[in-house]
Amino acid sequence: MSDLTRLTLAEARDGLKKKSFSATELTEAHIAAIEAANPAINAYVLTTPEHALAQAKASDARLAKGEARPLEGLPLGNKDLFCTVGIRTTACSKILDDFKPTYESTVGANLWNAGAVMLGKLNNDEFAMGSSNETSAFGPVISPWRRTGKTDKLVPGGSSGGSSAAVAAGICLAATATDTGGSIRQPAALTGTVGIKPTYGRCSRWGIVAFASSLDQAGPIAKTVRDAAIMLGTMAGVDPKDTTSVNAPVPDYEAALAQGIKGLRVGVPKEYRVEGMSKEIDALWTRGIEWLKAAGATIHEISLPHTKYALPAYYIVAPAEASSNLARYDGVRYGLRVPGKDVIDTYENTRAAGFGKEVRRRILIGTYVLSAGYYDAYYLKAQKIRTLIKRDFDDAWSKVDVVLTPTTPSPAFAFGEKSGDPLAMYLEDIFTVTVNMAGLPGISVPAGLSSEGTPLGLQLIGKPFDEATLFRAAQAIEEAAGRFTVPERWWATDAGAPAVAKKKSGGK
Amino acid sequence: MQVDEKTVRRIARLARIKITDEEASSLESELSQILNWVEQLEEVDTANVEPMTRVVAQKLKKREDKVTDGEIADDIVKNAPMVDDHYFVVPKVVE
Numbered sequence: 057m058s059d060l061t062r063l064t065l066a067e068a069r070d071g072l073k074k075k076s077f078s079a080t081e082l083t084e085a086h087i088a089a090i091e092a093a094n095p096a097i098n099a100y101v102l103t104t105p106e107h108a109l110a111q112a113k114a115s116d117a118r119l120a121k122g123e124a125r126p127l128e129g130l131p132l133g134n135k136d137l138f139c140t141v142g143i144r145t146t147a148c149s150k151i152l153d154d155f156k157p158t159y160e161s162t163v164g165a166n167l168w169n170a171g172a173v174m175l176g177k178l179n180n181d182e183f184a185m186g187s188s189n190e191t192s193a194f195g196p197v198i199s200p201w202r203r204t205g206k207t208d209k210l211v212p213g214g215s216s217g218g219s220s221a222a223v224a225a226g227i228c229l230a231a232t233a234t235d236t237g238g239s240i241r242q243p244a245a246l247t248g249t250v251g252i253k254p255t256y257g258r259c260s261r262w263g264i265v266a267f268a269s270s271l272d273q274a275g276p277i278a279k280t281v282r283d284a285a286i287m288l289g290t291m292a293g294v295d296p297k298d299t300t301s302v303n304a305p306v307p308d309y310e311a312a313l314a315q316g317i318k319g320l321r322v323g324v325p326k327e328y329r330v331e332g333m334s335k336e337i338d339a340l341w342t343r344g345i346e347w348l349k350a351a352g353a354t355i356h357e358i359s360l361p362h363t364k365y366a367l368p369a370y371y372i373v374a375p376a377e378a379s380s381n382l383a384r385y386d387g388v389r390y391g392l393r394v395p396g397k398d399v400i401d402t403y404e405n406t407r408a409a410g411f412g413k414e415v416r417r418r419i420l421i422g423t424y425v426l427s428a429g430y431y432d433a434y435y436l437k438a439q440k441i442r443t444l445i446k447r448d449f450d451d452a453w454s455k456v457d458v459v460l461t462p463t464t465p466s467p468a469f470a471f472g473e474k475s476g477d478p479l480a481m482y483l484e485d486i487f488t489v490t491v492n493m494a495g496l497p498g499i500s501v502p503a504g505l506s507s508e509g510t511p512l513g514l515q516l517i518g519k520p521f522d523e524a525t526l527f528r529a530a531q532a533i534e535e536a537a538g539r540f541t542v543p544e545r546w547w548a549t550d551a552g553a554p555a556v557a558k559k560k561s562g563g564k
Numbered sequence: 565m566q567v568d569e570k571t572v573r574r575i576a577r578l579a580r581i582k583i584t585d586e587e588a589s590s591l592e593s594e595l596s597q598i599l600n601w602v603e604q605l606e607e608v609d610t611a612n613v614e615p616m617t618r619v620v621a622q623k624l625k626k627r628e629d630k631v632t633d634g635e636i637a638d639d640i641v642k643n644a645p646m647v648d649d650h651y652f653v654v655p656k657v658v659e
Binding site: 155156391397419 | 578580582591601610646656
């Protein structure tokens, strides 16, 4: 049997249907791969092999009876921001300690009800605040990618770095993720995977640890555009428990892929050609334009004049909402408690010990901008900027159907290269954050390799609830660019130590 | 906007996060740096702009006013660090 962990989600689904292998075999292959890779990569903060095998066994029974559901028997990873019944959920923060939810996130429940198997909980930046996975209480995730001929540890992006690394390393078929300012698309770009942040309201936020409620959205990270389409089709949908989820039919995204992009109008915003953008990112963008043209699309220069204000406005809105959402961690109802001399002292001790440095920094920024006398100058101003950003896109939609941009300003960086400077780290989100501010869907699709041999992604932005068009356009890029998989599963040969004699892994 | 140490301490108190002297001084410059950077928003004229209050144009949903959940006190206190029966236990608040 070929290596089952190299299959795409769609291939594995089709293989199960043809009975080429069982759900149990597929799950066992992934559990073995996790055992080999996770000590080096740290993508999982909790593995649930028994849970997974029990689900796989039930899936095999259904498959045998011809009662397979859409994701029957397919092993996935679940970001640790998604609450899981009876299974520890921490948002990778010490403050949640050993929290075991008594409920399941709606998105998670949608996946398990469709037959998917959960392999475990995936690492992320603490409370999803970060772009490198360095802020996790469980330590950083190491990217399965390395620079050609080098062994420096690279970041997998963040905050969904466990999700991106696990998919790229072949230790799950696909993963859940969340995106508040770029946390699905940036890690996808840095690891050669596909990540989509759907329209705000497309997926329920219920049961997902909240960061910034007007920006947060769940979405998948997957190996291919088709896989991402399959995943989103199951994750999406209205939920009475989230009043911001939207009651609109979920189209068959996978079926939409067959339509192609003939006549699609693609916008290229001049404001994204930022100062200091690397030449190779610029060249990648140009190639993307050519590929879409060759597939039958027309290209139009557009203007999104308020682009440059999106990031500073985001760093008002997101911390403000976070400071409010994170007020619930008081050491009384759940999670960590560090006793003090009175109740306030207990709160202060608990929150000082439980929150990491970046989370504390953002809570303080948020508290400041919401404090008496400053609300209008900061939060209200930022919300007005959001209106202008959305208006820019509304104007663009009269001329184009999708917008093409790079996903990140640069390829994956090494650990520590940006962690000393919060602003440098915040700039990672410069191309992705506008999409959250306007509530739009955005997808990152791998489009090439940097001169260092590491992945680069292109981003497509769509009209509200037009994810289907994004998948079609992303597939055109994928078809032209090809897939980018980790050239060597180095952890299997050197277990994380610098490679001495590099042995090529066997291939198929 | 320059934030001084007194302000940092006031904000930390409001946020209920204890900070050390060392943290107070490094936060002073970090917060000032971030607030200076967001000040560029002042360039934008927003005098006649409505703030975004919802991302998707949909009417606020209301549901029927009836009990749909409950009788789960065990679940609610299950993860609490200190519990007595179905009560959360906190340090004495009133003498």
